[in-house]
Amino acid sequence: MNYRSEIQKFITSQHIYSGTRVALAIVIPSIILAYFGILKEYFLFPLGTSFVGLTDMSGPFIRRRNALLLAVVSFFFVTVIASVLKDYPPLIFVEIIIFGMFFTMLGVYGQRLAAVGGLSLVVFSIFIDGHLSGDQVFKSVVIFAAGCIWFFLVFLVVTKLQPYKLPGQMIGENYLQLADYLTIKAKFYQKNADLDALYNEVIAKQVVIKDLQEDTREVVFKTRQIVNESTTTSRLLMLMFLNSIDFYEKLLTSDHNYRKVHEAFDDAGILPKIHDFLNLLAKEITNIGIALQSGVKTVPRLDIDAELQHIYDDYFALRNREMKPETLEDFMALRLILLRVSEVAEDVITIYKVFSQDLKNARSLSTGLDLEKFVPKQEKLNSRVFLNNFSLKSGIFRHSVRITVALLIGYAISKLSFLGIGHSYWILITIIAIMRPAYSTTKHRNILRIYGTAAGAVTAYFMLIFIKNDTVLLAILLSSMIMCFSLLKDKYAWAVFFMTIYIFITFNFLNPGNVNLIFKDRILDTVIAGVIAFAVSYFIFPVWEHSQNIVLMKKSAKANLNYFQNVLEHFISKKGDDQEYRMKRKDAIISLANLSDNFQKMLSDPKNQQRRMEAVHQFVNTSHLVTAYTASLAQYANSKNQFPEIDTENWNKKISAELLRTVALLNSEETDEKTIQESALKPEDLVEKMLKKRKEEIEENEFFDIRDPNRITKLTELKNIREILELLYDVAREQRKVVDKYVLYR
Structure with a gap:
């Protein structure tokens, strides 16, 4: 591994840039407040800054701005309601039900609003029992809101100064x-x-690239300065x-x-x-x-x-x-x-x-x-979309129910006096952080959260025992914040590790000498929340990955068919719409990545829910090969050379017929006789005759040592095209057989 290169990647990445911006937006006001000796009194200011900062996801300026404004308004509303009703326990349970359902349901509008909704629940959890706000409700709410607005102003200034x-x-x-x-x-x-292992690596990396390309498309194609300015x-x-x-x-x-x-x-x-x-x-x-x-x-x-x-x-x-x-x-x-x-x-x-x-x-x-x-499509902000998802058929609704039930259980447990929980809101925050719509993702984050918290708690405990210099602790606090916000998206366990360190140091600054209590509460609350999240995700309206198999298989099969037919049409006519080609290619790659991601998540589901794993794995592999071979063929479609020696028309009919049969099987439709007959066509190419002639020439010592890297013989190209078409047909037929068995035993 080239460590220098890896370090350069990290320190120039958007994650470290964003993490540093959020951390400085928190720390600079904190230092100023500490200088005047009022940090403890105004602690809610940097807290508000941190929560709004966490909602700032990458994307076009307008969407980021609107999401941050919504976060500021939402957080203010939640803090007011939670602070006013904190002394009425029965109403708190009602709040949990209403807020839990509403804010989680915001996920129907995409990841950006899902983040706003999730962090609104975190804010609600912090103010739920008045632990941080105390008796001065109005003052606490104003200070917290000011911290939220501060980050919004920082965002406006930074993005205007560096729009690109x-x-x-x-x-x-x-x-x-x-x-x-x-x-x-x-x-x-x-x-x-190990070719099989490498193919799995390739498919896993394609999922990562797909997600990144989708995010980047939205940023690049929706940023006015890039699209319109010259x-x-x-x-x-x-x-x-x-x-x-x-x-x-x-x-x-x-x-x-x-x-x-x-x-x-x-x-x-x-x-x-x-x-x-x-x-x-x-x-x-x-x-x-x-x-x-x-x-x-x-x-x-x-x-x-x-x-x-x-x-x-x-x-x-x-x-x-x-x-x-x-x-x-x-x-x-x-x-x-x-x-x-x-x-x-x-x-x-x-x-x-x-x-x-x-x-x-x-x-x-x-x-x-x-x-x-x-640009990836997003649901418009209208009430019809929101209300139409109030059904057990909706994955977001089922997730909202699970989150709400888990929060109710967590809050009830936190009120059990014999447990002696000093920071009860940590249970609720951890539940919100861990739980995701899919069981497999929740399970994975649960494990990472426990590992990160345990390691971070032990590290912070010894730091606070052996390091007494406040300047050193402040430097560690700032570094931990930057690392936490930088790693939160891609390295969750490490992000939690650094988060735990800066939380310990923060609480130590606010209430020195209380490290044993913080250590006990942090570990206990994380374990309790982890158990609740796991149990609720497993038993209450769980969403298993196998339920998405058939939908994603349909999309992938249809997208591959459209991509192949577009490439073959371009190959035959040497005329094509570049935009349509790019759209078909994008759809095929995205559908393949979504299908691959679904299979990877299935591996984390319970064994009894890993249904037809072998068939799904074979379908993923064959889909990958169809997409890859079509991309290989596209290189020749974009070439100016003509290839009349290839019976392209019949190859098009033959391969399309197999792909159509797969689509029909997945949609439980009958395949017409014409399609079946076309899949049995025997294209008449001239490649074999040309290859035989070339071998005879070599046998007769008519081989010329022409060393031109830019020269490739027409026969070599023709042989490769014919092999790609043969492989495409073989893979398409194999995929159809896999689907035939999958549908039969489904």
């Missing part, structure tokens, strides 16, 4: 994930590579993001039989060199990603063309020694691998050129594509 910072960081993160993806692809060329920076960011999507398709292609390639060339020494070169390209992509996150220019770290030429020299020397009729097809396969590697290298060089050039005189890149169509 977030888009640049997110696009940079796209390139960093693509670099990781390329590193995984490079491992396919290692000797004794500044150098806006055009550059737009072009870099579009290039990253095209580059991902290039990496997605899977047109190689790796087992056959290893059998033929494992002892030739060239495959490890391909592996090393791809890793070098991954480092270059990492360099681009870090530069984008940092907002600086960069140049290639190595001579890519020279490194590639070394591989071609080895290839041509090997071909000159080993080429004969029986190895012809093996060398054609290796030549195509080198072609793909060359294309990836060329793309990296192109991306560097785009990144380094001056685009002042370029036209706006917002023309030509209807960017609105590429």
